[in-house]
Amino acid sequence: MKISNHRSSKGGRRSAAAVALSAVLALTATACGDDGSGTAGDKGNEGSGKGKIVFWDNNGGVRTDIWKEIIADFEKANPKIDVEYVGIASTEYQSKVDTSIQGGGLPDVGGVGAAMIAAIAAQNALEPLDDRLAKSSLNGKLNEDMVKSLQSAGGDDDKLYSIPTSANNGVLYYRTDLFKKAGLDAPTTWDKFYEAADKLTNEDKNEFGYTIRGGAGSIAQALDAMYGQSGLTSFWDSSGEKTTVNDPKNVAALEKYVALYKKTTPAADLNNDFTKMVAQWDSGTIGMLNHNLGSYQDHVKAFGTDKFRGIPQPVGPGGKRVQVSNPVDGLGLFKSSKNKEAAWKFIEFATSHAENSKFNESAGQVPANTDAAKDPWVSAAEPTKLAADALSDGSTSIVQLPYYLPDWGTISKTDNEPAFQKVVNGSMSAKDFLDTMAEQLNTAQAEWSEQKG
Structure with a gap:
């Protein structure tokens, strides 16, 4: 596993002094x-x-x-x-x-x-x-x-x-029985992933190729799909101060990914968190699901071990696998x-x-x-x-998410999960969404660097 974690020499990382200040003032050393x-x-x-x-x-x-x-x-x-x-x-x-x-x-x-x-x-x-x-x-x-x-x-x-x-690594689960019936190869590349999502969808029969996460926890999964397709291997550019999240390659990747909604996914996905998404996959006829190792036993209970597989993120056109970090x-x-x-x-x-x-x-x-x-x-x-x-054979590059930023939780959840739903339902463009997130991230990184000195 290759971890990419660009930070500037002037201090792309620092102690979270801003977070700690109010707490320190309230504490004693007794x-x-x-x-x-x-x-x-x-x-x-x-x-x-x-x-x-x-x-x-x-x-x-x-x-x-x-x-x-x-x-x-x-x-x-x-x-x-x-x-x-x-x-x-x-x-x-x-x-x-x-x-x-x-x-x-x-x-x-x-x-x-x-x-x-x-x-x-x-x-x-x-x-x-x-x-x-x-x-x-x-x-x-x-x-x-x-x-x-x-x-x-x-x-x-x-x-x-x-x-x-x-x-707890990210996993692409897929229904081997449905893939075999449709004559599809395993979704080991992004091209095969999109081909399968389309071919396995028959809305009249309530059959869908994929289930997309639109509810709580959606941002990390969307970032995984973006960087996985774009092939970018760092969350920050060479300066360590500007995020790559709104790079044109990531914008194009997100546009392609969210276009799956209601075309090859259930409409309910707009509000689904992981529990609803996993339950929907386990009880329905859906070809693929992105989650992590934590839901493996749920799928075993639902299908046994002969009707599904769980594989790493698909590789891109150059045969390179890129995924964002799972904590x-x-x-x-x-x-x-x-x-x-x-x-x-x-x-x-x-x-x-x-x-x-x-x-x-x-x-x-x-x-x-x-x-x-x-x-x-x-x-x-x-x-x-x-x-x-x-994670150990060198086949995967990891884009390290900036957990060290005090504002990361707010940016990745409170501020942008509702905005991502707008992207999914088509009321906001992927570019506007990522440009806004990038501005928030760049501001947070600049404050981090300044306080690090």
Whole structure:
């Protein structure tokens, strides 16, 4: 996997000072209470390496069972350490962390994925882990690109604030039974993708070639389709200050992609988030679906393993595969922890070969531990195997999304998801949409660079 992450020498990346300022003014550096919880600015201490630690799961409910299994394994191997598990829904996790940074009650260890690192690290709440990793048995055993992705997302390539656990790669799922019946090749290229979308559509019979994501979460999928077709491999130009999102090649790619709506897709797609989109694909007669590894088991339940496949993003005309980054997930050590030694032991254990393999087999994701990525189950689950190969064999270029920008969440969701729906239904041009987004991104990047100095 090749990660493209252009940044200017004057500072295409910086600490999120603007985000942190209001929080810092509201915080004190006082020690925490007897429960071991703390606030940002509290440096914590190494502790005895024994006793209790608190772990926050950033996908509570979905991953609760597997984390409890890993915790049981850890406590058996480390009988003098007790781990308190707290499961928090992914939709509530960021706000829970932000509230605890300001008011106290942070855990020792928590899930810290690429999309949230910058905002948390900017408030001085995370412990840099570079030195610990260098001295650990994990050193050299983690996927280098996943590590680099987390470093980049944190806003400072010199510091690592989270140890990667997994990558949830994008997947193009397609109905092999429908493709065979229509005499179509697998959609391994964009030309074959568009051919299949057209040929598999028969609206009178409620049959469609593709389902497009128009609701929540639509922007990342649209960017994936754009860069995948255009072949552009960097989100920023050579200056590191101007985005390529509205490059003419991307504009043309988006125009072609959204033209699928209601021509080869259901009309309901305009408002579909991933849950509705996946449910629609699993229960209907639709040829193709773009999602990620997380929905693989849903498709197995719906079709078995003989009526569909999940493959990496199609390649472009030059045989090159380009895709935008899917956030890498990981585990962070909170700076306020009063038992950092024990907390680090837990992180090491959870990302070791056996436990990382166990976690990712349950989650259906690509393991960060390189030994775990070689385990038999990875080959048995074809979409995971193909994703792991694509991320490690040099066949795929990754366009790194700017998770480090404090405004990225607002730009990619609040500001532009409603606008993208207008593009899909034809009331806004792809060019106007991308020009507006580009202006927002360039402003955010300039502010980032200025504050970085």
